[in-house]
Amino acid sequence: MSESEARLNLTYRPRRLRRTDAIRRLVRETVVRPSNLIHPLFVIDGNGEPEPIASMPGQSRLTIKGLIDECLALRDLGIPGVAIFPKLDSSLKTAEGGGALNPDTLVLRAVRSVKAAVPELAIITDVALDPYTNHGHDGVLTADGQDVANDETVAILCEMAKLNAEAGADFVAPSDMMDGRIGAIRVALDEAGLTDTAIMAYSAKFNSAYYGPFRDAVGSAQAAGTNLLGKQTYQCDPANRRAAIIETELDEAEGADVLMVKPAGAYLDIIRELRQRTSLPVAAYQVSGEYSQIHAAAQLGWLDYKRTRDESLLGIKRAGADMILTYFAKEIAAGK
Template identity: 70%
Template sequence: MAKTPKLSLLQRPRRLRRQPSRRALVAETVLRVEDLIAPLFVVEGKARPDPIASMPGVFRLGIDDLVKECRELHQLGVPAVALFPKLSPKLKNEEGTEALNPETLVLRAVRAVRKAVPELTIITDVALDPYTTHGHDGVLNEAGDDVDNDRTVAILSRMAVLQAEAGVDFVAPSDMMDGRVGAIRLALETAGFSDTGILAYSAKYNSAYYGPFRDAVGSAQAAGTRLLSKATYQMNPANRREALREVELDVAEGADIVMVKPAGAYLDIIREVRNATGTPVAAYQVSGEYAQIHAAARLGWLDLARCRDESLLAIKRAGADMILTYFAKEVAKALR
């Protein structure tokens, strides 16, 4: 065989890829345990953890098990958790009044975690979908065909104050009502909770990737379908400029952190938001993203660990400062 002549190249990018140590030196993006937020689901009672069929490895936890999980996450170096309640259908109604019960499930969970793991950052969801029989994020108007924006905002503001009283670090309005960040900030200030932060779901899209989450919190069953449309308040997936407008409004109204949700299909939006604001940016790798990676891996089509890590690295590379992900615990173990 004839000898292949050497190319005369001054620049050979492969020189920097020859071995792991070189690749580490020139890595532009690094995923850290400190970048992760673990979403957790809490239920009543002391039964064994309840597996969520559409989210392999994710469980609904009673408060005792939730506290245990939070301890383990803290020991692994995960700095924050986001709590979501699954309520008994008996506690739900059209108005979502259980959300304003000072002894509702999520508030008792916050108090227990705060007492057991005081160093952990606790984030709570501010929206009515876990509490309503119709599964929407707010109360409906008189016609029953849309969410009443201003009446919902008044309820969310009261929810946020109750969560602050329970000891959360950040309230996280995920409802996408107009003006809710400003109203919540005013309510928190008036009640004396100036140190309670707001992590705003600023660019939350009307995505098809939320199905497993709705199963997890029971809002799909409440509404009678996991395909409930929230198009009148969540963002159109076709829109980019609108995301920047929503972020700008939330920052002006007092948001401490802004979020893009979902993450994987919206990496361009994460980058646009990162370029547009100096405010910290969060991204939510949602239940559908998590489920599809697991499903493909179970069929032997993808390497679970590599795809998991690559998906999170892509979110970080796009510009997210922090990532809510159901992979948080296993990634933290891997990084250790």
């Protein structure tokens, strides 16, 4: 059969728009830019060297000085924001998580220092008690120790949010998934005159198996004795789409400024539906387990590291996320 005989009579050939790199770039619908990224960072006390996190290759716990240096580097790469998570010594943890309300606690000192050194960088702080409790849960426990006490926890989170805002956090980010905490925190901030502090709500945070390396990084796994800590009574059920959307709608009604889905990769359908339902900015957190599994597969030679990393972020952005919290942020911004 000749070439002319084999040619199909097609009016439209989509491959025309994939023929060269220049054409592909011209028609590309989704682009991940440094300005879309937020880098989560871990801070520890002291003046020592960074502590590599074994379960998160390439990530370390940094002293405040190291944190400042990293924030300066991220700023220079065009990354507009960082999320700071403290890793406290176990001696500072209690059942009630009282260290969260210490006005000189580690994360507050870190925020003050970073804001003074890099004022143009947006700082996001976590509002939850898991770094401060000796049981690893995000709030105080009920009298029988079998669950987290919702309303008592919310009262503590309100005080915690005010301290973070006063220290200079641009966003307080409640990650605890207690009912009503967004509205209560908004009222607490406004009554304290902290009306400019925004709330980035962990709105659809699922009870996911992907959090294990993060729990190692902040020490909540060590406190609980396992990184498989069950939080099913307050985090969203991974099986439930409608329930997760209800959570996002409640947070919007209560005054959230940004709505977040966490994890990102396994919940792209939630990101897409949320993007279609709200006019608020949508954030997605590509969590530690997503990051580490790409590293692990690449180290075994099973996946191309760079292509898999980039594809994972494109998928999150394409689903509708305006901003992505990711441990890949620095590499992406540096073009590595």
